[in-house]
Amino acid sequence: MNIKILGSGCPRCQALERETREAVDRLGLDAQIEHVTDLPSIMGYGVMSTPGLVVDEKVVSTGKVLKSREIEPLLS
Structure with a gap:
């Protein structure tokens, strides 16, 4: 599984990455998590x-910091 966090690296982006890592760990998934900060790449996803x-490669959330429990169903 390939997971990308899109954002500049601001505290909200870091919080989403932290919550995503927690969800991945809790589900015991084998996933690569990448933080994409390049604006043209982010816009390429339509975000x-x-x-x-x-x-x-499917955008599942934009503009909010989901909690790990909200992320889990998106990873299943």
């Missing part, structure tokens, strides 16, 4: 409001 969460 205009960060942070964004991409799972296997």
Whole structure:
């Protein structure tokens, strides 16, 4: 599984990455997590409001920091 956090690296983006890592650990998934900070790459996903969460190249959330329990169903 390939997971990307889209955002500049701001505290909200870091919080989403932390919550995503917690969800991955809790589910025991084998996943690569990457933080994408390059604006043209972020816009390439059509994301205009960060942070964004991409799972296997599909945008599943934008503009909010999800809690790990909210992320888990998106990873299943």
